[in-house]
Amino acid sequence: MIAVVDLGVSNVASVVRAFERVGGTVTVTTSGTDVDRAGAIVLPGVGAFRDGMQRLRDLGLVDAIRRAALEQAKPVAGICLGMQLLADVSEEHGRHEGLGLLPGTVERLVPDRPEYRVPNIGWCDLEVRRPSPVVPSDLDGRAAYFVHSFHLRCADPHDAVATIDYSGAPVVAAVERDNLLGVQFHPEKSQDVGLAVLDALLVTFTARATAA
Amino acid sequence: MTRPRLIPCLLLKHGVIVRSQLFKVHQVIGNPMSTVERFSHWNVDELVLLDISEDDVHDLRRDDLQQSYEGTSALDVLRAVAKVSYMPLSFGGRIRTLDDIAARLGAGADKVIVNTQALADPGFVTAAAERFGAQCIVVSLDARRRPDDTHEVFADHGRHATDWLAAEWAKEVERLGAGEILVTSIDRDGSAMGYDIDLVRSVTSAVSIPVIASGGVGRWEHLAPGVLEGGASSVAAANIFHFSELSYPLAKQACIDAGVPMRPVQLGSPWFPREPPYDRAAEDARIHARLARARDRLPLPARPQVVRWCTRCVYPGISAAPMEFDDDGVCMGCRMAEVKAAIPRSEWEHRLDLLKEVLERYRSRDRSTYDCVIPVSGGKDSWFQTHIIKNELGMNPLLVTYNGNNWTPVGWRNMLRMKEVFEVDHVLVSPSVDVLKKLNRLAFVVMGDMNWHAHVGITTGPVRVAVQHRVPLVIWGEHGYLDLCGQFSMDDFPEMSYRDRLEHFARGYEWTYFVGREGLRREQLNPWKYPSDQELFDLDVRGIYLGNYVWWEANDHTQLVVEKYGFEVNDEPFDRTYRRMSNLDDMHENGVHDYLKYVKFGYGRATDHACKDIRADLLIRDQAIDLVRRYDPVKPRDLARWLEYVGMDEAEFDRIADTFRDPRVWRREDAAWVRDEIA
Numbered sequence: 034m035i036a037v038v039d040l041g042v043s044n045v046a047s048v049v050r051a052f053e054r055v056g057g058t059v060t061v062t063t064s065g066t067d068v069d070r071a072g073a074i075v076l077p078g079v080g081a082f083r084d085g086m087q088r089l090r091d092l093g094l095v096d097a098i099r100r101a102a103l104e105q106a107k108p109v110a111g112i113c114l115g116m117q118l119l120a121d122v123s124e125e126h127g128r129h130e131g132l133g134l135l136p137g138t139v140e141r142l143v144p145d146r147p148e149y150r151v152p153n154i155g156w157c158d159l160e161v162r163r164p165s166p167v168v169p170s171d172l173d174g175r176a177a178y179f180v181h182s183f184h185l186r187c188a189d190p191h192d193a194v195a196t197i198d199y200s201g202a203p204v205v206a207a208v209e210r211d212n213l214l215g216v217q218f219h220p221e222k223s224q225d226v227g228l229a230v231l232d233a234l235l236v237t238f239t240a241r242a243t244a245a
Numbered sequence: 246m247t248r249p250r251l252i253p254c255l256l257l258k259h260g261v262i263v264r265s266q267l268f269k270v271h272q273v274i275g276n277p278m279s280t281v282e283r284f285s286h287w288n289v290d291e292l293v294l295l296d297i298s299e300d301d302v303h304d305l306r307r308d309d310l311q312q313s314y315e316g317t318s319a320l321d322v323l324r325a326v327a328k329v330s331y332m333p334l335s336f337g338g339r340i341r342t343l344d345d346i347a348a349r350l351g352a353g354a355d356k357v358i359v360n361t362q363a364l365a366d367p368g369f370v371t372a373a374a375e376r377f378g379a380q381c382i383v384v385s386l387d388a389r390r391r392p393d394d395t396h397e398v399f400a401d402h403g404r405h406a407t408d409w410l411a412a413e414w415a416k417e418v419e420r421l422g423a424g425e426i427l428v429t430s431i432d433r434d435g436s437a438m439g440y441d442i443d444l445v446r447s448v449t450s451a452v453s454i455p456v457i458a459s460g461g462v463g464r465w466e467h468l469a470p471g472v473l474e475g476g477a478s479s480v481a482a483a484n485i486f487h488f489s490e491l492s493y494p495l496a497k498q499a500c501i502d503a504g505v506p507m508r509p510v511q512l513g514s515p516w517f518p519r520e521p522p523y524d525r526a527a528e529d530a531r532i533h534a535r536l537a538r539a540r541d542r543l544p545l546p547a548r549p550q551v552v553r554w555c556t557r558c559v560y561p562g563i564s565a566a567p568m569e570f571d572d573d574g575v576c577m578g579c580r581m582a583e584v585k586a587a588i589p590r591s592e593w594e595h596r597l598d599l600l601k602e603v604l605e606r607y608r609s610r611d612r613s614t615y616d617c618v619i620p621v622s623g624g625k626d627s628w629f630q631t632h633i634i635k636n637e638l639g640m641n642p643l644l645v646t647y648n649g650n651n652w653t654p655v656g657w658r659n660m661l662r663m664k665e666v667f668e669v670d671h672v673l674v675s676p677s678v679d680v681l682k683k684l685n686r687l688a689f690v691v692m693g694d695m696n697w698h699a700h701v702g703i704t705t706g707p708v709r710v711a712v713q714h715r716v717p718l719v720i721w722g723e724h725g726y727l728d729l730c731g732q733f734s735m736d737d738f739p740e741m742s743y744r745d746r747l748e749h750f751a752r753g754y755e756w757t758y759f760v761g762r763e764g765l766r767r768e769q770l771n772p773w774k775y776p777s778d779q780e781l782f783d784l785d786v787r788g789i790y791l792g793n794y795v796w797w798e799a800n801d802h803t804q805l806v807v808e809k810y811g812f813e814v815n816d817e818p819f820d821r822t823y824r825r826m827s828n829l830d831d832m833h834e835n836g837v838h839d840y841l842k843y844v845k846f847g848y849g850r851a852t853d854h855a856c857k858d859i860r861a862d863l864l865i866r867d868q869a870i871d872l873v874r875r876y877d878p879v880k881p882r883d884l885a886r887w888l889e890y891v892g893m894d895e896a897e898f899d900r901i902a903d904t905f906r907d908p909r910v911w912r913r914e915d916a917a918w919v920r921d922e923i924a
Contacts, residue, residue, distance in 0.1 A: 047353060051331055054516055079355075080378045149247065150455045150478055152380045152424050156248040156290060156508050176248055176508045178291075178333055180355070180380045198246055222333045222355060224288040228516045 035059040035238055036071035038098075040078045040088050040115070048077045048112065051221035055232040065097035072242035074101055075234075077221075078114030082123040082139060082183070085114050086131065095132065102134050106212050108241050109134070110167075110234055116208065116215030117185055125183050135213050136188035142181070144200035152182040157197035157206070157218070159226075165194035165209040166237035167216060168230060175226045177206065177218035184217065212241070248508050249472045250290035250479035251497055252457060253486045255280060257296045257319055257338070261567065264484045264733065265297070265435055272577050272731055273567035274487045279748040281326050286519050286778060287493045288511040289332050293427070293457075293481060294323060295358065296338030297402065320352045327353020331516075335383055337427075346373055350381065358427060360385040364400045364407055364414075367421055374422030383457075384423040386414060388444055389431045396430075396444045403431040411444055412451040419452040426452065427481065430460035435484055437463020437736060445475030457481050463736075465499030472505045488733070489740040491782055512778040519743070519778060520755045528758070532691060539900040548908040552847065554923050555579060558856040559869045561848050561923070563909055566730040577731025582860035584735050593796055600794035604640055607718035607787070615643040615670070617718040620707035622646065622830035623660025626722040626799065628806035630791055631667045634720055641669075643714060645707040647772070648675040649699040649831055655815045656829030666810050674706035676772045683763040686891045689898075692752050693845055693905035695887065696838040699831055700750040701773050704741070708786065712776040717785050723792030729853060741788025743775055798861060799826070820881040822850040823872055836883035843877055844902045847910040847920045851876030870923055 035052070037059045039045045045061050052059045052075075059075065060067065068074055076098070078085050089095050102109045111119045120131040123139035131139070142151050156176035164170050179197070185205045187193045192210045196203035208215045214234065220227030255277060256263050262280055263271040274280070277294075284292055296319040323336055336349045337358025346357050357377075363370050363384050374382045387403050388396040388411040396411040407414075415426055428448045430441035438461050445458040455478035458471035462482035471480035480500070486492045494510045501507055513519075537543075553562045555576035562568055569577045608616045619634060619642045621627035627644075634640045644667075646660055664671040681698055688697035711719050724739050726749065733739045747753060756773040759765050776786070791797070803826045806812035815825045819835045821843075827850075828834040835850050843849040855869035864872075888895055903918075910920050 044350060044353070044355065047327060047331075047355075050328060054331065079381070147453075148476075150453060152455070153247055154380065154425060154455050155250050155478065157246065158248070179247070180333070182380065219333070219355075221331060224285075224331055225511065225514050225516060228331060 034067070034071045035073045035075060035235075036067045037061050037075045037077060038068070038089075038094065038115075039063050040076075040080075040085055044079065045077055047221045048075065051228060051231055052235070055228050055235060057231070057235045063092050063094070065093055068094060068097040068101055069105075071101070071107065073108040073110070073238035074098060075110050075112065076115030076118060077112040078118065079180070080114060082114065082117060082125040082131070083127065083129045085118050086129060089118070089132075098132060099134065102132075102213060108212050108214060108238050111213075111215035112221075113181065113217060113219055116217055117183065119208075119213055119215055120185055121188075123183065135185075135192065135208060135210055135215070137192070138186050138188075139183050140186055141183055142199065142204070146200050149200040152180060153199060154180050156223075157199070159195045159197065159206055159218075160203070161195050163191075163194055165207070165214075166233060167207045167209050167214050168195040169233050172226055172229060177216075177220070177223040177226050177230070179206075179218045181217060185215075246506065247478070248290075249477070249500075249505055250457075251468065251493070251500060251507055252291045252293055252479050252481040253284060253289060253493060254293040254295060254459060254481050254483040256483055257294055257298070257322060259298050260319070260322060262487075263297070263569065264487060264737075271297075271569055272733060273569045275567055275744075275748050276753075277322055278325060278329070279744050279753065280487070282329055282517070282521075283744050284332070284493065285330055285517045286512070286514055287491075288508070288514060289493055290508060291333040291335065291479070292326075292330060293335045293337070293358070294326065294354075296336070298339070320348060323349065323352040323354060329517075337383070337385055343369075343373060343376055346377060346382075350377065354381075356381045356383050356425070358383040358385045360387065361400045363418065363421075363423075364398070364409070367417065370418060370421035370423050374424070379422050379424035382423050383425040383427055384418040385427040385429065386411060386418070386448065387429045387431050390441060390444070394443070396441075396447060399431060403434075412447040415448045415451045415456075419454050423454065425455045425457065427457045427459055428477075433461025435734075436461050437485075439463065439467035440471050440475060440480075442470055442475045445471055445477055449476035455479065459483075465496045466503070468496060469500050469503035469505045472500075473503070484737070487739070488737050490742040490786065490788065491778060492742075494778075494782055510782070512782055520757045520774075523758050525761070535904050536690065536901070538904045539897075542900065542903075544913060545906055545908040545911065547912070550912065550921055551909045552921050555856075557866070558859045559852055559866065559873050559923055560730065560856050561846065561852070563907060564730070564846055564848065565842055566726055568730045578729055578856060579731070579860055581727060581731035581733075581735065586860075588735065596794045600789075600791075601638065603718070603787075603789060604634075604638060608640065609716070612641075614714050615716045616640040617642050617720050618707050618711040618714070618716050619644050619720050620646070620703065621660070621663060621671075622703070623656055623663060624829050625803045625806055625812060625826050627663065628659070628666075628810060628812050629802040630720060630722055631663060631669065632806065632809070633791065633795060635667055635669060642720070643710070643716065644669055644671040645710045646671065646673050646830075647699070647702040647706040648673050649696075649702060650675075650678055650681050651699070651831045651833050653815065653817075653829045653832050655813050655817075656831075659813050660830065672710050674702070674710070674772050676702065677769065680765065680769050682891050683765055684759060685887070686893070687759055687762055688754075689841075689891075690901060691758070692754060693841055693902065694752070694838060695841070695891075696831070696833060697751065697754060698773070699834070699838075701746065701756070704746045704750045705773050705775050708741075708776055708788065709772075709774070711786060712780050712784060715784065717787060719786065719788040721788055721790045723797045724790040727790075728792065728797070729856070735793070738793045739790065741790070743778075743781075746775065799857070800861065800863065819850075820879050820883075821876050822854050823876060824854045827854070832883045833887055836881035837887045840879075840881055840884070841902060841905070845905050845907055845910075847877075847907070848873065849877040874922060
C-alpha cells in the first residue's frame with residue numbers, strides 16, 4: 034500500500050489522480066496504523082509549515098512517520114510543503130520544528146532581482162545534480178511547476194539531487210537521503226514532467242517494497 | 246529562472262465556454278471538457294477558469310455529447326476539469342465567502358481569483374490568505390482607462406466604478422496578503438488590439454508579487470509585450486485560443502520567437518493520448534441500458550419544458566448548435582448576420598487582400614505539390630469555392646471529397662464533373678461500404694445520429710490528404726456555426742480545429758470508440774483518423790474558411806455556378822425543407838439525419854434554412870413559422886432506403902430514436918409526443 038497522508042489543507046485529490054494517471058494505486062489516509070502498514074508514504078502539502086506540523090501532531094502521525102522513515106526504512110516522499118516538513122526546522126512565520134528526518138532548514142526566498150517575485154510561482158528548469166530515483170536524469174533542463182515562498186537549505190549538499198536557479202542562486206528542487214525523497218515543485222501540476230517524476234517514484238516504491 | 250507562463254482563460258457561463266466582448270457580448274464556444282482536454286495534450290502552463298454566470302442557471306444545450314461532465318453547477322465543471330488536467334488550475338467568479346474558497350479548492354482549484362468581494366471587503370483578502378495561504382489567493386483587477394490616461398478599477402464585471410487607481414489598488418492588495426494579481430483591461434476585452442501595456446506596467450511596477458496580464462490579445466504577437474514591455478510574470482488570453490488549430494502551441498512559439506523565455510512547445514503527451522481510450526465496460530453498459538429503455542419503452546424523465554425562440558428568426562434555444570441570446574431575446578446568429586450585412590464593400594476588399602496574403606504565403610513555391618486543398622462535396626458552395634480559388638485567384642488546388650455512399654443522383658453528377666469543369670485534380674476518399682454500414686448502425690444507437698461517419702469523414706479526409714501531399718493550406722467554405730448561431734465574431738477569422746471536429750462534428754466520439762464494435766478493426770478506420778498534432782505543427786497546417794474573406798450568400802452561389810459553369814440544379818424537392826440546393830451529396834443529411842435532430846431537439850433543417858433566409862431578407866418571420874411547422878415534423882422517405890441499407894426495421898428505429906428525445910423539449914400526452922411549438 035502507498036499511503037498518501039491527508040494534511041487537510043492540501044489538495045490530496047490532485048496528487049491521487051496524478052498517481053492514478055501513471056498507473057499507481059494509492060490510499061488517502063490520516064491513520065497512524067495505515068502509515069505503519071504502508072509500503073511507502075507520500076506527504077503532499079500546500080500551505081503554512083506551522084499548520085502542517087500541527088496537523089500531523091493532531092493526527093498523531095509524527096511518531097508513525099518517523100518510525101516508518103527511521104526504523105522501518107520505508108520510502109517517505111514529500112511534495113512541496115511535505116518535503117519541507119521532513120526538515121529539522123522552518124523559519125516561516127517564527128521558528129517551528131519539523132519532522133527532523135532530513136538535516137536542513139526552511140528559509141524564506143529573498144530575491145535580489147526585480148524579475149524574481151515572491152511567492153515564486155511558475156515553471157523553473159530542473160538542474161539534475163546527481164542521478165536519483167526522484168528526478169530521472171532525462172528530465173535535466175525540463176521545467177516543473179513551483180509555488181513557494183520558502184525553500185529548503187540542506188545541511189548536506191549531497192542530499193540536493195536537483196536544483197533550480199532562482200535570482201542567480203541554486204534553490205533545492207528535489208532531495209534524496211537514504212529512503213527519504215522529496216520535491217519542492219508540484220509533480221501533480223507539472224504536466225508530462227511531473228507525471229514522469231511520479232512514475233519514477235512508483236518504480237522506486239515498488240522496487241524497495243520488493244527488496245524489503 | 247522562473248519562466249513566464251502563457252495562460253489560457255476559459256470564460257464559463259451557465260456551464261458552457263463563451264467568447265466575450267467588452268464584458269457584455271457572449272457567444273457560445275462549446276462544452277468545457279473538449280477544450281480542457283486539448284490543453285492537457287499541449288502541456289499548458291496554467292489554466293484559468295472564470296465563472297461569469299449571473300445566476301445559477303446551467304444549460305449545456307445538448308446532452309448527447311460524449312465529452313461532458315456530471316452535474317449542474319460551475320463547481321461540477323471545476324471537478325470534471327480537475328480530473329483531466331495536471332496543470333495549475335485557478336478558478337474565479339462569484340466568490341463571496343471563505344467557504345466559497347474552500348469549496349473551490351476542494352473541487353480541484355489550486356488558486357482562487359477574487360475580485361468584487363475584495364473591493365467590497367478588503368479584510369476578506371487578508372482572511373483568505375491567512376486561512377489558505379497567500380499563494381492561492383489571486384486578486385483580479387479590472388480597470389478602464391480614463392480620459393487623463395490613468396486607470397480606474399471597476400467592480401462587478403466592469404459595471405461599477407470604484408475610484409481606486411489601478412496601481413494604488415494593486416499595492417493595497419499586496420499589503421492585504423494576495424499572492425498574485427490578474428490585471429485585465431476592460432476597454433481591450435475582446436478588442437483584439439493587444440494589452441493595455443501602460444496599465445500592465447503601472448501594476449507590475451507597483452508591487453513585488455507576480456502579475457498576470459490579460460485583456461485584448463488578438464494576435465500571437467500581442468502576448469510577448471505583456472512580459473517584455475509590461476513586466477508581467479505571465480500573460481493570459483481568452484478568446485484567441487478558440488479560433489484556430491494548435492492555438493496554444495502556436496501562441497507559445499510566437500512568444501519564444503519574440504524572446505520570452507517560456508517553456509518550449511510540447512506536443513504528443515505520453516500520458517494524454519489525443520484519441521481517448523474509452524472505458525469499454527462503462528460504454529457497453531450505457532449502450533445496453535439505452536437499448537433496454539428502447540425495448541421496454543421506458544418514459545422520459547420529466548423535466549420543465551424550457552424551449553425559447555429567437556424573437557427575430559425562428560431558432561430555438563435548445564439546439565444542436567451552441568446558441569446564445571442577448572438581452573432583447575435576439576440570437577447571436579441574427580446579431581452576427583447584422584454585423585456581416587453592415588460590413589462595407591471596402592472591408593470585403595480588405596478581406597480579399599488578407600486572403601491573397603494567406604494564399605501567397607502557402608502557395609507551393611517550387612511547384613512540387615498543390616497550392617491548397619479544397620474539401621468539396623460537389624454542391625453549389627464547392628463550385629463557388631473552386632471558382633474563387635482557382636479561376637479568380639489563380640491557385641492550383643487539389644479537390645478532396647469524402648464519399649459516404651449516400652449521394653443523390655444529381656449530387657453525384659455535379660461532384661464528378663468538377664474535374665472537367667475546373668480542370669483540376671480530384672481525390673475521392675471512399676471507405677469500404679461494409680464499414681460504412683456498420684458505422685451507420687453503431688452511431689445511430691450510440692449517439693442518435695447515423696451520420697457520424699459523414700461528419701467526421703468530411704472534416705478528416707481532406708486534412709489527411711493535405712498532410713499526405715505536404716499541402717499546408719486547406720480552404721473550407723463557410724464556418725457553419727458562425728453563420729448559423731453567431732458562435733464567433735466576423736473579426737475572429739475562426740479556423741478549423743481538432744477540437745471543433747471532435748466536439749461539434751464527432752460529438753466527442755473518436756474513431757477509437759468504434760474499434761472492436763461490430764468487429765471493426767483499427768486498420769479499417771483510417772478514413773477517420775486525423776493527422777497528429779506534431780504533423781499539423783511541423784507542416785503548419787491551417788484550415789481557413791473562405792466565408793470569412795468573401796461575401797457568402799448561398800442563394801447567390803447557385804445562380805453564379807449555374808450560369809457560369811452549368812451546375813445542375815436539383816428538380817426534386819426534399820421532404821424536410823423547402824430549399825432544393827443544399828446537401829445533394831448526402832440524401833440522408835436532409836433526411837434521416839435531420840429527422841433525428843428533430844426527434845432530439847424538436848426542430849430541423851427547415852428551421853436552419855428559414856433562419857438564414859430571414860436574415861437574408863428573403864422571408865419574414867410569419868412565413869418562416871409556417872414553413873417550419875410544416876416541414877420540421879415530416880418523417881422522410883429516405884428512411885426506407887437507410888433501414889434497408891443497414892438492416893433495421895422502422896419500429897426498432899423509432900423505439901431507439903425516442904430514447905434520444907430531450908425531455909426539456911418533449912413530453913408524452915395521450916400516447917403521442919408533443920412539444921411547445923413556435924407561434
